[in-house]
Amino acid sequence: MTTLDEERIAALLRSAQVPEPRVDVGRAVRDGRRRRQRRRVGGATAVTVLVGLGVVSVVELGRPPTPPAAVTPILAASPTAAASTAAAPPVTCEASWLPQPIGGSVAVANRVDPTGRYIVGDIGTGNEDGRVVLWTDGRAGVLPASARHAAAVNARGVVVGTDGGGRGWVYRNGKLRFLATPPGYQAVLVHAVNSRGDIAGTASGAGESHQAVLWSAERPQEFRLIGRQGSGAIAISDDGTVVGSMDQLPYRWTPEGTGAALAVPDGYPRASVDSAYGEWAIGMVPGDRKGNAVQMLPVRWNLSTGAVTLLPFPSASGIAGTGDLLVDDGAPLVVAPDGTSRRLPGRPEVHSTDAGTYTANGISGDALTVVGAAYENEAYRPLVWRCRR
Amino acid sequence: MADAEGEFVEYVSARLPSLHRTAFLMCGDAHLADDVVQQTITALYVNWRRVSRVDNVDAYVHRMLVHKLVDEKRLSWAKVRLLGSMPEPRRPPAPPDDELAERDSVVSALAHLPRGQRTVLVLRFLCDLSLADTAAAMGCSEGNVKSQTARALVAVRQVLGVSEMSGRSTR
Numbered sequence: 247m248t249t250l251d252e253e254r255i256a257a258l259l260r261s262a263q264v265p266e267p268r269v270d271v272g273r274a275v276r277d278g279r280r281r282r283q284r285r286r287v288g289g290a291t292a293v294t295v296l297v298g299l300g301v302v303s304v305v306e307l308g309r310p311p312t313p314p315a316a317v318t319p320i321l322a323a324s325p326t327a328a329a330s331t332a333a334a335p336p337v338t339c340e341a342s343w344l345p346q347p348i349g350g351s352v353a354v355a356n357r358v359d360p361t362g363r364y365i366v367g368d369i370g371t372g373n374e375d376g377r378v379v380l381w382t383d384g385r386a387g388v389l390p391a392s393a394r395h396a397a398a399v400n401a402r403g404v405v406v407g408t409d410g411g412g413r414g415w416v417y418r419n420g421k422l423r424f425l426a427t428p429p430g431y432q433a434v435l436v437h438a439v440n441s442r443g444d445i446a447g448t449a450s451g452a453g454e455s456h457q458a459v460l461w462s463a464e465r466p467q468e469f470r471l472i473g474r475q476g477s478g479a480i481a482i483s484d485d486g487t488v489v490g491s492m493d494q495l496p497y498r499w500t501p502e503g504t505g506a507a508l509a510v511p512d513g514y515p516r517a518s519v520d521s522a523y524g525e526w527a528i529g530m531v532p533g534d535r536k537g538n539a540v541q542m543l544p545v546r547w548n549l550s551t552g553a554v555t556l557l558p559f560p561s562a563s564g565i566a567g568t569g570d571l572l573v574d575d576g577a578p579l580v581v582a583p584d585g586t587s588r589r590l591p592g593r594p595e596v597h598s599t600d601a602g603t604y605t606a607n608g609i610s611g612d613a614l615t616v617v618g619a620a621y622e623n624e625a626y627r628p629l630v631w632r633c634r635r
Numbered sequence: 636m637a638d639a640e641g642e643f644v645e646y647v648s649a650r651l652p653s654l655h656r657t658a659f660l661m662c663g664d665a666h667l668a669d670d671v672v673q674q675t676i677t678a679l680y681v682n683w684r685r686v687s688r689v690d691n692v693d694a695y696v697h698r699m700l701v702h703k704l705v706d707e708k709r710l711s712w713a714k715v716r717l718l719g720s721m722p723e724p725r726r727p728p729a730p731p732d733d734e735l736a737e738r739d740s741v742v743s744a745l746a747h748l749p750r751g752q753r754t755v756l757v758l759r760f761l762c763d764l765s766l767a768d769t770a771a772a773m774g775c776s777e778g779n780v781k782s783q784t785a786r787a788l789v790a791v792r793q794v795l796g797v798s799e800m801s802g803r804s805t806r
């Protein structure tokens with residue numbers, strides 16, 4: 247075999263008649279935004295994106311989000327300082343690596359159960375080939391390959407997620423089972439599981455039709471549709487209260503299935519819920535228009551009072567049962583309901599001080615465990631921050 | 636933030652013809668090539684912030700493309716099993732008497748190769764990936780790439796006609 251042969255093959259391949267591509271870059275951007283939003287809801291990224299009715303969102307790509315000037319005093323703290331900025335109960339936090347049972351340059355912890363005992367994440371090349379990893383008391387186990395994109399884990403180590411084909415799954419007692427897709431719908435998106443094993447998600451079908459669905463971890467082939475068409479479920483509390491959306495409005499259903507809209511902040515046309523735990527929920531409202539894009543602003547609901555507040559941060563990635571917010575403005579920050587905040591510390595062996603070196607994706611119910619990753623030398627490594635009061 | 640999106644659109648627009656050619660030559664199916672490229676650039680958009688930071692973006696994108704193709708193939712194999720039989724269409728070999736015919740015949744030559752062999756040929760000789768990058772893209776060893784390449788070249792030479800190839804090579 248000669249090099250000339252190879253050159254000849256190369257020339258033939260370069261000049262071979264191929265059909266005209268029918269590929270749409272605009273569609274890729276639109277679909278990609280939608281997927282980023284879903285992933286964000288699922289906790290894998292912290293990008294402020296929401297595709298709304300006739301509104302193009304601001305997509306934050308390539309650089310860390312810029313904190314608004316109003317919160318500079320809180321955000322100006324050193325990115326790696328483990329300190330409470332107020333006289334609130336002193337909390338000390340420590341970052342430690344999570345073990346990686348398999349290779350992969352993108353290894354990220356995404357979610358933690360309310361107790362901090364179970365952590366789920368992804369390890370892969372960042373190339374849609376990630377395997378779901380479940381860390382139990384710090385020990386890693388890899389889920390079967392057909393479990394992709396974990397969305398949540400509960401206090402009993404039950405993991406739920408949605409594979410790349412829009413099929414929901416539940417991993418329980420070492421077994422993977424798939425969730426029924428309701429008839430008339432083509433795909434589901436699974437978002438949450440409560441301590442009883444009730445699973446919440448959204449089924450979607452032709453023409454953007456969608457509806458909120460509940461399953462049970464014990465009987466994954468059974469399901470219950472919630473609300474009517476146009477509904478969606480994002481979170482489910484331990485008593486079975488579902489939080490999600492109905493058309494363009496944030497919504498809540500009682501365990502009996504009675505629905506009511508959640509408040510939208512004055513002056514805003516709509517709002518969406520991203521996640522909820524206990525009596526708290528967080529989400530976003532469309533803020534200032536920038537050209538033909540809109541900057542999405544984070545909000546927090548107190549579900550027991552129904553009050554909604556705009557948050558003075560670029561985005562919120564999670565909320566604990568204590569009302570503590572996980573904020574990622576280039577470095578992880580936990581903000582208590584009274585406004586005091588603590589930066590999560592880094593690891594001494596990580597030298598990069600760039601914004602975005604550390605990402606925090608999930609927070610436990612007591613706000614004492616935060617999970618995420620550190621990015622350096624073109625690789626992400628999974629991290630857990632454990633704090634003590 | 637608009638810059639990164641502009642950067643993405645610029646990159647993809649420039650690479651689209653070559654990505655599509657790559658996908659088509661790997662799978663031999665125009666619709667599948669469209670689908671796979673569309674999926675690849677969508678995934679690329681989602682991961683752009685991360686991907687645009689890697690050293691060799693092209694190699695990375697090729698890897699995504701190969702994975703998407705394998706996924707799609709798996710899916711269609713699953714469908715075949717589900718629906719009974721669905722034989723792959725065979726392309727008639729083109730008469731090898733002028734250059735245009737030869738260009739087409741490389742497509743039909745590829746159609747006769749197993750997937751791994753056509754993937755190595757396309758990645759190594761069309762995309763100009765190194766041995767290591769090809770192995771990484773296909774998720775196999777470099778030795779495996781070498782042996783697949785050797786077998787693929789033998790097969791292609793047979794289809795295209797040994798005499799013609801070596802005649803051109805020594806000219």
